[in-house]
Amino acid sequence: MINKDNITHHISQQFNAELEEVRSRLLAMGGLVEKQVNDAVNALIEADSELAQQVRDVDQQTNTMERDIDEECVRILARRQPAASDLRLIISISKSVIDLERIGDEATKIAKRAIELCEEGEAPRGYVEVRHIGEQVRKMVQQALDAFARFDADLALSVVQYDKTIDREYKTALRELATYMMEDPRSISRVLSVIWALRSLERIGDHARNIAELVIYLVQGTDVRHTGLARMAAAQAAKDEGQGRG
Amino acid sequence: MINKDNITHHISQQFNAELEEVRSRLLAMGGLVEKQVNDAVNALIEADSELAQQVRDVDQQTNTMERDIDEECVRILARRQPAASDLRLIISISKSVIDLERIGDEATKIAKRAIELCEEGEAPRGYVEVRHIGEQVRKMVQQALDAFARFDADLALSVVQYDKTIDREYKTALRELATYMMEDPRSISRVLSVIWALRSLERIGDHARNIAELVIYLVQGTDVRHTGLARMAAAQAAKDEGQGRG
Numbered sequence: 001m002i003n004k005d006n007i008t009h010h011i012s013q014q015f016n017a018e019l020e021e022v023r024s025r026l027l028a029m030g031g032l033v034e035k036q037v038n039d040a041v042n043a044l045i046e047a048d049s050e051l052a053q054q055v056r057d058v059d060q061q062t063n064t065m066e067r068d069i070d071e072e073c074v075r076i077l078a079r080r081q082p083a084a085s086d087l088r089l090i091i092s093i094s095k096s097v098i099d100l101e102r103i104g105d106e107a108t109k110i111a112k113r114a115i116e117l118c119e120e121g122e123a124p125r126g127y128v129e130v131r132h133i134g135e136q137v138r139k140m141v142q143q144a145l146d147a148f149a150r151f152d153a154d155l156a157l158s159v160v161q162y163d164k165t166i167d168r169e170y171k172t173a174l175r176e177l178a179t180y181m182m183e184d185p186r187s188i189s190r191v192l193s194v195i196w197a198l199r200s201l202e203r204i205g206d207h208a209r210n211i212a213e214l215v216i217y218l219v220q221g222t223d224v225r226h227t228g229l230a231r232m233a234a235a236q237a238a239k240d241e242g243q244g245r246g
Numbered sequence: 247m248i249n250k251d252n253i254t255h256h257i258s259q260q261f262n263a264e265l266e267e268v269r270s271r272l273l274a275m276g277g278l279v280e281k282q283v284n285d286a287v288n289a290l291i292e293a294d295s296e297l298a299q300q301v302r303d304v305d306q307q308t309n310t311m312e313r314d315i316d317e318e319c320v321r322i323l324a325r326r327q328p329a330a331s332d333l334r335l336i337i338s339i340s341k342s343v344i345d346l347e348r349i350g351d352e353a354t355k356i357a358k359r360a361i362e363l364c365e366e367g368e369a370p371r372g373y374v375e376v377r378h379i380g381e382q383v384r385k386m387v388q389q390a391l392d393a394f395a396r397f398d399a400d401l402a403l404s405v406v407q408y409d410k411t412i413d414r415e416y417k418t419a420l421r422e423l424a425t426y427m428m429e430d431p432r433s434i435s436r437v438l439s440v441i442w443a444l445r446s447l448e449r450i451g452d453h454a455r456n457i458a459e460l461v462i463y464l465v466q467g468t469d470v471r472h473t474g475l476a477r478m479a480a481a482q483a484a485k486d487e488g489q490g491r492g
Contacts, residue, residue: 074333074334074337077323077333077337078329078330078333081327083324084324087320087323087324088320091320091323091340094337095344098341098344178434178435178438181427181431181434182431182432182434182435185427185428185431186428188424188427188428188434189424189428192424199445
């Protein structure tokens with residue numbers, strides 16, 4: 001298993017610095033995107049169209065960050081021809097950045113819904129669910145990034161597992177909102193806006209899960225996508241045991 | 247600009263063969279995924295739950311293909327340390343495969359909706375839209391893959407541009423379906439299923455666009471994401487002119 005020490009140990013100081021630089025840029029972009037999620041949810045719940053507009057404005061910035069980080073990854077691949085864990089680090093960064101950018105896109109979509117709902121006035125049903133699920137997926141994004149920062153496969157695994165909870169709560173919320181619409185057909189267009197926001201949140205959870213899976217790949221060198229959660233957790237437990245960790 | 251001839255010209259025959267092999271595996275997976283989209287839409291429209299089940303069964307297969315192709319890309323990166331257009335080819339393949347897998351996921355979601363709707367009986371509104379948009383996005387997937395097979399940046403650009411049409415038609419369909427729900431609240435749950443299917447189709451269009459953008463990156467060496475379409479088309483036209491193409 002790799003850790004922060006051996007992943008950053010290189011003959012070339014310069015290569016070292018490049019890897020650290022691109023990784024810290026990923027984390028900085030992650031912080032910005034996490035804030036976007038938070039702001040988008042607050043803008044929706046508090047009917048704050050100004051905050052919603054800020055979220056939309058930041059989207060351009062995250063797009064540029066994505067492109068820059070991606071280009072840097074390609075440059076490193078071409079110039080340094082990294083192997084083993086360095087190669088995995090670059091691959092994980094270049095894939096995570098796609099997920100981060102899409103989280104930003106979903107936050108922007110939520111902000112658009114917030115602006116629509118501000119114009120319509122009158123708070124619709126479903127805000128409790130948006131707040132609750134919103135807070136949970138924001139935390140998933142945060143923890144996926146923490147796991148990346150600390151090369152922490154255990155934390156990453158817990159993020160992967162948590163995605164199931166989000167999916168369940170999302171489905172429950174959808175059923176409730178469908179019932180509201182049937183009871184009060186005049187609310188349909190407003191409730192649909194809330195449903196789109198919830199759907200974006202559920203997507204954000206998926207992207208956080210993708211990033212967490214990349215952290216596990218990065219640390220353990222195994223691809224965990226499409227692997228049963230139980231098998232993944234068992235493998236992790238066996239690994240922990242094998243290393244005699246306390 | 248690269249073309250099929252110089253991209254496959256290598257000192258090492260073996261490396262050549264590896265690149266061709268991984269590219270043809272991507273295209274084979276693409277063909278399978280394109281069929282999944284087609285089958286999912288037909289299953290929904292024709293209330294064919296058996297066909298829907300087939301689409302769901304194939305999903306496992308595309309997941310495995312994705313992992314295998316991705317692992318092969320990493321192996322090539324580690325062993326061959328490709329540069330320039332070879333590096334771009336490997337990067338484009340390893341990213342396209344993610345989009346293909348997600349197209350498969352969306353097709354599977356449509357198949358699930360088809361099964362739900364079969365159980366409910368009675369064809370809901372919105373089928374015309376599903377058929378129409380479904381046929382268009384299937385074609386986008388096909389053309390994005392053709393563009394990849396032929397390193398055809400012009401065709402790729404037309405796929406990117408076509409995504410705007412899909413988004414517009416999708417929004418129109420949603421407005422109509424919201425109206426149906428208001429007129430007949432008993433239809434809400436069924437119409438919602440159709441809305442989810444349309445949303446999946448719109449996503450499939452986005453993924454086809456992503457693949458097309460990767461083809462442009464592969465052929466021209468420039469990252470076209472987040473670039474205005476007009477600017478992209480102008481750059482392409484200038485390039486074509488510069489080369490005096492007929």
